Amino acid sequence: MARIKINIKDGTIKRSDKVIGIDLGTTNSLVALVNQENHEAYCLGENGDKIVPSVIYIDANNQIVVGDLAKSHLLSESSNTVYSVKRLLGRSFTDLASHARSFGYHLVPDDTKAMVNIEINGKIYNPIELSSFILKHLKQKAETILGESIGKAVITVPAYFNDSQRQATRDAGKLAGLDVLRIVNEPTAASLAYGIGLNKAEQKTIAVYDLGGGTFDITILQIQNGVFEVLSTNGDTYTGGDDFDRTIADYWCIELGLKIEDIEANKSDYQTLRLKSEEAKKHLSEAPEYTGQIVLNNNTYNLSLLRETFQKLINPIVEKTLKSCAMAMKDADLSVEEIDEVVMVGGSTRTLYVIERVQKFFKKDQVNNKLNPDEVVALGAAIEADILAGNRKDILLLDVTPLSLGIETMGGLMDVIIPRNSKLPSSAGRQYTTSIDGQSKLKISVYQGEREMVSDNRKLGEFTLENIPAMPAGLPKIDIRFILNADGILKVEAVELRSGVQQIIDIEPQYGLSDNDVETMLLAAMQHAEADMHARSLAETKTEAEQVIYQCKKLVQNNSSLLSGEEVAETKTAIENLELICKENDKEAIITSMDRLNHITRPFAERIMDEAIGKALTGKKLDTL
Ligand code: ADP
Numbered sequence: 001m002a003r004i005k006i007n008i009k010d011g012t013i014k015r016s017d018k019v020i021g022i023d024l025g026t027t028n029s030l031v032a033l034v035n036q037e038n039h040e041a042y043c044l045g046e047n048g049d050k051i052v053p054s055v056i057y058i059d060a061n062n063q064i065v066v067g068d069l070a071k072s073h074l075l076s077e078s079s080n081t082v083y084s085v086k087r088l089l090g091r092s093f094t095d096l097a098s099h100a101r102s103f104g105y106h107l108v109p110d111d112t113k114a115m116v117n118i119e120i121n122g123k124i125y126n127p128i129e130l131s132s133f134i135l136k137h138l139k140q141k142a143e144t145i146l147g148e149s150i151g152k153a154v155i156t157v158p159a160y161f162n163d164s165q166r167q168a169t170r171d172a173g174k175l176a177g178l179d180v181l182r183i184v185n186e187p188t189a190a191s192l193a194y195g196i197g198l199n200k201a202e203q204k205t206i207a208v209y210d211l212g213g214g215t216f217d218i219t220i221l222q223i224q225n226g227v228f229e230v231l232s233t234n235g236d237t238y239t240g241g242d243d244f245d246r247t248i249a250d251y252w253c254i255e256l257g258l259k260i261e262d263i264e265a266n267k268s269d270y271q272t273l274r275l276k277s278e279e280a281k282k283h284l285s286e287a288p289e290y291t292g293q294i295v296l297n298n299n300t301y302n303l304s305l306l307r308e309t310f311q312k313l314i315n316p317i318v319e320k321t322l323k324s325c326a327m328a329m330k331d332a333d334l335s336v337e338e339i340d341e342v343v344m345v346g347g348s349t350r351t352l353y354v355i356e357r358v359q360k361f362f363k364k365d366q367v368n369n370k371l372n373p374d375e376v377v378a379l380g381a382a383i384e385a386d387i388l389a390g391n392r393k394d395i396l397l398l399d400v401t402p403l404s405l406g407i408e409t410m411g412g413l414m415d416v417i418i419p420r421n422s423k424l425p426s427s428a429g430r431q432y433t434t435s436i437d438g439q440s441k442l443k444i445s446v447y448q449g450e451r452e453m454v455s456d457n458r459k460l461g462e463f464t465l466e467n468i469p470a471m472p473a474g475l476p477k478i479d480i481r482f483i484l485n486a487d488g489i490l491k492v493e494a495v496e497l498r499s500g501v502q503q504i505i506d507i508e509p510q511y512g513l514s515d516n517d518v519e520t521m522l523l524a525a526m527q528h529a530e531a532d533m534h535a536r537s538l539a540e541t542k543t544e545a546e547q548v549i550y551q552c553k554k555l556v557q558n559n560s561s562l563l564s565g566e567e568v569a570e571t572k573t574a575i576e577n578l579e580l581i582c583k584e585n586d587k588e589a590i591i592t593s594m595d596r597l598n599h600i601t602r603p604f605a606e607r608i609m610d611e612a613i614g615k616a617l618t619g620k621k622l623d624t625l
């Protein structure tokens with residue numbers, strides 16, 4: 001789907017099929033692209049200008065400024081300068097309440113599960129909008145540099161981001177006017193930047209150590225057939241390079257005989273000291289010693305810091321990250337010897353002491369740190385974007401299934417077997433049974449989508465399990481298994497376990513579904529969530545009622561000699577009543593009528609109940625042919 005753009009200045013038509021890669025970071029964001037001549041990924045921007053601080057400043061006229069210019073307002077106008085918006089994406093106020101005070105801007109208190117709102121100059125913004133401002137800025141930056149309009153992107157997110165955080169990121173992209181072709185895990189992108197996983201034959205286990213400004217993540221990945229699987233993640237959402245700066249600031253205060261509380265009370269002094277600390281930290285990544293001067297409260301002080309001292313100061317923070325690494329290794333059930341590669345990500349991994357300690361922890365002579373650690377995620381996103389743009393036909397990268405896969409159960413309900421966002425390859429199964437005595441065939445219809453009723457989802461195919469030996473309803477044990485391989489091809493297996501009768505078919509779930517289709521379907525699922533729930537519970541009630549009717553009719557038919565004429569007549573009337581009411585869409589009325597029928601039949605049913613009925617009344621059943 002190529003986009004056609006008309007340049008309104010000169011009337012020429014421009015076709016841009018470039019797909020950009022975006023690292024939407026907590027502290028900093030970057031945009032990257034693959035050069036079509038040398039096939040290398042590069043970050044857009046001049047040297048000092050590649051990194052865009054993830055900061056948004058909104059002035060009194062609601063004008064929006066993003067990046068370095070916004071950052072300069074952080075202290076002077078903290079209530080209308082938003083930083084760390086990534087921490088708010090897909091989160092509710094309740095999720096964030098314990099940290100609410102650490103944000104310099106106003107989070108609107110709310111006790112619902114809804115996404116948190118931010119109030120700026122009396123206007124309400126949500127994190128999706130705010131993130132879209134950063135994305136729009138990055139999009140415009142790319143357009144200015146490339147001289148053409150850009151419509152498609154790949155955006156990265158932390159591996160631990162849940163569904164709603166991923167969806168929120170996707171929506172932010174959409175709001176920024178970007179068609180988000182894929183949301184990629186940051187550690188996956190970082191590995192790609194180092195070329196790990198690009199060779200299909202390669203099988204590797206990788207540790208990605210990402211120490212940014214305010215967050216730390218460790219991810220253990222396994223790559224097989226070009227598929228990245230997250231084995232485990234760990235980390236600390238409030239540990240990062242900013243903590244290094246803080247320890248230096250504290251240290252200098254003590255050295256200079258200043259009270260840290262006094263400095264903190266004066267916002268501009270505090271900011272000056274913090275910036276000096278960061279400068280020293282960065283300098284120590286290159287040199288063994290830092291010396292400088294600072295003016296605080298109109299007094300000039302000399303500053304100095306040895307690399308050795310700095311390492312002692314940050315040691316507890318580094319130790320903490322290694323503890324997380326140990327936990328991630330434990331969760332992945334691996335020893336450090338089983339890790340083939342360690343990838344260093346995040347600006348803070350420029351600190352030599354961090355590299356040293358990580359090398360030692362993983363018992364490696366070398367770690368992957370040749371690329372710019374603050375650029376690797378964006379570079380990897382650009383490589384993924386290049387693959388999705390169709391420029392590299394040799395590789396197929398698929399890491400999750402975008403929509404849920406399931407089958408139709410009685411009442412036209414969607415029964416999900418593999419939920420959306422499951423890692424590929426993936427396999428799952430569930431047992432079903434028949435709903436009618438002697439049923440010999442079972443139709444299995446396979447659907448893709450998030451809605452409760454299959455009629456609202458997309459049908460992928462259907463097949464029939466035949467030759468089921470005659471058994472009472474509820475007795476056959478039919479195992480339906482979905483096997484989704486790395487290429488997104490779905491295989492469905494159905495086996496009747498008592499007899500061994502089986503059937504297998506191949507289905508291609510991704511076929512013909514563009515990302516736009518996926519998005520539309522997800523959006524519809526969100527919008528219809530409540531109505532769907534009602535429809536589902538009505539359908540479930542009707543199915544239950546139909547089962548009760550079927551069983552009661554059978555009961556009367558098979559046991560007429562055991563029942564009094566009165567009992568038979570009463571039951572028949574109650575059945576007719578329930579059948580009539582089932583035609584209406586009133587769940588409560590159906591339940592009342594069903595209860596009445598159950599009440600009438602219970603005394604004699606108990607007398608003559610055979611096991612099969614009990615079984616048939618519970619459990620899920622497929623529709624009959
Ligand atoms: P995020 O992923 O959280 O957006 P980044 O990966 O951009 O963050 O990392 C930002 C952090 O990297 C900041 O704390 C910054 O001070 C630190 N940093 C940048 N350059 C260096 C350097 N040369 N040495 C040490 N730390 C650095």
Ligand code: MG
Pocket residue numbers: 025026212346377
């Ligand atoms: Mg980052």
